[in-house]
Amino acid sequence: MPATDATACADRLNAQQRAILPIAAFAAAGDVEPLQTALNAALDAGLPVSAAREVLVQLYAYAGFPRSLNALNELMQVLETRRQRGIHDAPGREPGRAIPAGEALRVAGQANQTQLVGQPVAGPIFEFAPAIAQYLQSHLFGAIFERDNLDWPSRELATVGMLSALPGTEAQLSAHLRMSMNTGLTAMQMQEAVQVLQAQVGGDSGRRAHDALQRVSASVQHGSQRTNTPKESA
Numbered sequence: 043m044p045a046t047d048a049t050a051c052a053d054r055l056n057a058q059q060r061a062i063l064p065i066a067a068f069a070a071a072g073d074v075e076p077l078q079t080a081l082n083a084a085l086d087a088g089l090p091v092s093a094a095r096e097v098l099v100q101l102y103a104y105a106g107f108p109r110s111l112n113a114l115n116e117l118m119q120v121l122e123t124r125r126q127r128g129i130h131d132a133p134g135r136e137p138g139r140a141i142p143a144g145e146a147l148r149v150a151g152q153a154n155q156t157q158l159v160g161q162p163v164a165g166p167i168f169e170f171a172p173a174i175a176q177y178l179q180s181h182l183f184g185a186i187f188e189r190d191n192l193d194w195p196s197r198e199l200a201t202v203g204m205l206s207a208l209p210g211t212e213a214q215l216s217a218h219l220r221m222s223m224n225t226g227l228t229a230m231q232m233q234e235a236v237q238v239l240q241a242q243v244g245g246d247s248g249r250r251a252h253d254a255l256q257r258v259s260a261s262v263q264h265g266s267q268r269t270n271t272p273k274e275s276a
Contacts, residue, residue: 053230055238057087059199063235064242066097066203069113070105071247077113080242081120090134091121096192097200103182104204104211137189148176151184158183158194158221198222199235206239206251215254229259 061084068077084094094117102110124131142150155178156162168175187197198221205215222232236255240248 053228055199055227055231055234058084058089058093059196060234060238061087061089062093062097062196062199063203063238065094066101066200067207067239067243067247069098069101069116070109070204070207072105072109072112074112074116076243077116078120081117082124085120085124085129085131088132090132091117092134092136092191093196096189097196100186100192100197100200101204103186104201105208135191137191139188139190141185141188147184147188148180150188151179151182154187155179155183158187158198158224159217160220160224194225195222195227198225198227202232202235202251203239203243203247206243206247206254209246209250212250212254215250216257219254219258229262 061080064080065077065084068074068080081094085091095114098110098113098117101113121131141147163175187194192200198218201218202215202222205211205218219232222235223229227235232255236248236251239251
């Protein structure tokens, strides 16, 4: 394959990554009928059952257990309907490594959080409520991100989809767009992710994702300009 073609392919999301975005958004919004459609489309695109299930388990960290449980129930119904139609979906795989427990889990989660954000995370809110920092590290970045049956880029795409559907989470949406690029996804791929949300989910979800990416792009550009000034280079 010519190098230019390889580069172009590398700057596109694959079909399974694109399929995760509307699943995550509709599940977070509790929008059942379009979720069923998105799940069928994702399975048709080859998304393994374990990956779809993992996205909906991860949902609990952003939209709560009720939305996660409801979405998992929809996935079960979709799979049963497809089975009755003679469709045999790829099962995927379960996590291949043991998940640490106790303090070891928090430490692993802290390391994952630092890697995703690009620096150690601290701030007044974590000093005011230390428990929330512990829960983030143990439950989200630990118990969830230590599960290796869904890669980090896919987890971050799922998170972007979820947050795009939740009003009032614009700051977190912007943060996870940055984290997505820290997992190796490119700016062009994140632009494509926004386009998928605009086209397949639409409404406020597409608008929030678009606006958040604009903010992130402006911030990155501003940071580049500051880095190139003589004072900052000295």
